[in-house]
Structures are given as structure tokens and as C-alpha cells.
Amino acid sequence: MKATRVFQLTALALVVVSAVQVGWWLFDQHAYTVEKVSAARTAYTEQVAAAQALLDSGAAPARVQQLLPGIAISTGHASLAPALAEALTTEEHRRYRQYAWEGSFFLLALAACIAVIARALREEARVREQQDSFLALVSHQFKTPLASLQLSLETLALRAPSPEAARPLIDRMLADLARMEQMVTQILESARLERGRVDLKSEPLQLAGAVARVTAQLEERARQEPISISVDIPSTLTVVSDPLALDVVVRNVLENALAAVRSAGGGRITLSARASEREVELLVRDSGVGFAPAESARLFQKFSRLRSGASGYYGTGLGLYIVRRLMELADGRVSAQSDGPGKGASVRLIWPAALMSAAAPPQPAAGQETRP
């Protein structure tokens, strides 16, 4: 890592020095051309003057012409032969063009090199910063369930409770393990999405089925909080997505809503959906802690944790990032909206609708055929 950086910085320094040298060469070439052309002009001017002096002293024009071949004489007046004057100008322009082309080509190439190296350095710094904050966040997020797990285990060891008294401790430990497992899953999912190592299918899927599967998993936890989840999704709505990705998207958005409502001390989550000609929209509204409207775009960035947001009981700062990436891969979109902290929030997921032209008109039976 460090050696690469030293190499990059050395290369950057060399390229900058080369650019300065090319710049100097350009300047030098220009000065040289100007000097030479002006010297030639002075020499010719002197020849014209000499020819005129010879003519004035009575020398035969033919003799003068023979002595000074570059001079044209007409009616006793000496001047520079037009062909020579033109050749001089042409040569001057040719030289200008030559070094201007060569020089600017090299300068452009060097500028491109500088841009590439600077970009790599900046990117590396950004990645390093992101890795640091990722490590800090992940270690914090892991240490909390780990601390809870250790506390429960040491409580069991220290106090040797009766089986009934031990039950809630064991439940807590299992939930802590589940939390850590979910974090590992999210970290792996986001790493795979980051590297583009995903092979997503595009199939028509019944939205209500996916939502029902996810809410069934979360209902028990929601009831304990207490959080009510109400779902109103027509079973005819079909979206085009990957079956696993659809479940992950719905689960992450719901987990996020649960955390927001839990931080507000309980409340309500409602899921509703509607379809237009080309799109299907799922709206997840919660009565949770909400967020400042200006933060809505930041929500979907990697490792973003909002100051005014949920306590992040389950949060790795990756959940909504995964949602955004998966929605992009499914040609869909996602956005979040809140009127401010304490005022709840809503997340809008939009998928392309399944084309029904080839298939039979939408009917409930077709929708029930959901993938595992």
C-alpha cells in the first residue's frame, strides 16, 4: 500500500517535471525560431540595401542580380524576391506549426498522466477513509451485540439462574447472534454488489407475496415493540425483479422502518402499492423518528448514519445502500421523504411493471405462483 503510494507520488513528480520541461522546450523553440527568422530578415534587408547601393553607384542590374541572387530589381529599385519572402514566411509558419503540434501533444499526454495519477491518489485516499470509517463502524456495531452476548453468558455463569429465569437470557443471546449474522450477511451482500459480482434474474414476481413473506418474519418482533404493521397491496401487482433481491429490498426497508419506529417508542408502519402503466410503486410509511429533509439523499449512501435518525439497533449503515444498488440493478428507483425529525418517514420503491402483453390478463391465480 505504502510502496504503491510512494511509486505514484514519484511518478506524479516525474510527470510534472516533464511537463515543465516540455513547456520550457516550447518556449525555447519559439524564441529560437523568432531569433533565426529575424536574423534572416535582417540579412536580407542588408542585401537589399547593398543591392540598392550598387545600383545607385551605377552597377549593371544584371551584375547586381548575379552577385545577390535573392534580390529582385525592377526599374532601378532593389527589393527582396517575392518567392524568397514567401519561402521565409512559410518556413517560419512551418516551424511554429511543428513545435506547436509536437509540444501540445506532449503537454496533453502529460496532463492526462497527471490527471490519472491525481485521480488514483484521490480515489485511494477516499477508499482508505471509507475503509477506516467502515472498520470503526463495523467494530462498534459488532461490539454491542457481542457485549450483550458476553453479559448474558457471564450472568448465567455468575448467578446460575433457574431454567425459567435463564430463558429470557437465552432468548436474548439467540437474538444477539441473529443480529450479528444479519450484519455479516449485509456486509457480504454489499461487498458483492460493490464488485458487481451479482447475477440477478429478471422475472415477473407478485409484490404482495414478497411483502407477506418479509412481514411474516418481522411480525413477532414488531408485536413486542409494540409496532403495528398494516399491508394493503393488491395481489394483482407484478414487478420485474430478482426474487432474492426483491426480498432483500423489502426486508431492508422494513427493518429500517422498524428501527425508526422503535426509536420513537413504538408506532405504525403501513405498506401500500399502486401501479401505473409502466411502473409499480411500493410506499412504506412509518411513524418513526424521521430525518431532516436535507438528509434524504445521504440515507442511501454507504455507511451513512444520520445524526437525527434511528438508534441503528440493527444498522450497519449498509441496509439502504444495498436497497439502492439492488433497485438500480432492477432498473428501478428508490427515494425517501420525511417532514423532519420526529415526523415519520416514507420510502418509495418503484419497479418496472411486468409486461402483460404476451401473458394472459392479470389474474390472482398467476400472482400466487411466487418463487421461494
Place this chain on the structure above:
Amino acid sequence: MTAAPPTHVLVVEDDPHLAAGVMENLRAEGYEVTVSPDGERALDWLARHGCALVILDVMLPGADGLSVCRTLRARGNTTPVLFLTARGDPADRVRGLEAGGDDYLAKPFHLQEFLLRVRAILRRWDWYRSASATSATAVLRFGGNEVDFRAFRARAWNGEPQELTEKEAMILKVLAEHTGQIVSREDLLERVWGYDVFPSTRTVDNFILRLRKRFEKDPGNPRHFLTVWGVGYRFLAEGEP
């Protein structure tokens, strides 16, 4: 534990499992426990109730633990604070103690160590309170200075009022209890902070410098807070002749 009313502990922790685990264990040890899931609610509660100890998570939603502790101290609340945090490197520890914390425990922690530290903090404060209980021990007068240990206030020799931090008051109390005797830096650390909290005994030196600035006529040439080179400090109420 004392037979009198149970010692009340406030636990400020946003993770419900950890909060429940800490609460159950403290209750099993005979403490009365209140749990708060965030800093704002904890500060609200503390404005209306008193307790013997606050166990404060550093990473909280909204205001973090450090700022909660600073707010508490700015309000003149001297309740001891034990920080719990996922970040345990020395710089974080110092930050926590600078914010006014009494002790610092990194997650994940051992239950027995946690209980030991809770007991140690409460014991130090019990000592301080009982050592400042009578009107004779509540006030210390030396060299024109007057220190009120119960109110954490003092009036310096030049008439300037001084607000003492609890650590300054505790150090002064330990030194005053041993007037004329040498007290080592390690003893001061042990009595005021407990074990292994601070990375170095230099911290004690900084606190002595602060006390000199507050109470010595010429802090550069102290007459009450004397350094015994290589050992520690000696307090003289009369002033060095």
C-alpha cells in the same frame, strides 16, 4: 450494601439487550435501577431526580454520552459517571474522563469487572461524602482560601470565587486528610480515580497545577501544595515557613 434506601443507578444505553442485562445484574446486587434509552431523556430525568451513579453509553442516538456528561457537569451536577463504550483506545478514555467521567469501560466487558468498578466508584464517593459530612470537615481553610467540599465551591485568598470539579475537590480532600504528610501520586490516583483508569500519573500533576493556580498566591513558588521530588505531594495548611 447499606441497609438504608437502596443506591439508585441510572443506566443510559440505547441497546435494549445490553440495558436489560446491566439492569438485571445491578438489581441482583441490590441497586435500584432506572434505564434511559437516550441522552435527552436521561438529562430530563436527572434534572428531576437524584442518583448515586450514572452508567453512560458513549454512542447514543442524538446527543452522545460525552456531551451528556458535559451538560451534566455544566449544570453543576457532580453525580459520578461510568462510561461504557465500544471504543476503548487510550485517547478515547482520556476524552471520556476529560468530559467529566469517573471511569471508563470498553465493550465487551466482563460482568465481574463491571460490578467491581461500580462498587469502587460508589465507595470513593461514600468516602468523600462521609469525609465531608460534619461542619468541621465540610470546610477547609488555608492561607486565606476557604473551600466548601459539599458545594464544590471555594473562595480564593484574593476573594475570587472558584468552582471546583469533583476531582479537584477529591484530591484536595485526600491531601487535607493527610496534612503535613507525603502522599504519593499512586495513592492519589487510587483514592480519587481508582485503579488503571488513567494511562499515567502525570494526570495527578496536572490537577495539582490547577489547584496551585486556584489557591497559591504565587503558583510558581507554592507554599501549600509542595512537590516531594520523585514521590508525590505534601499539603501544608499553614504554608511553608
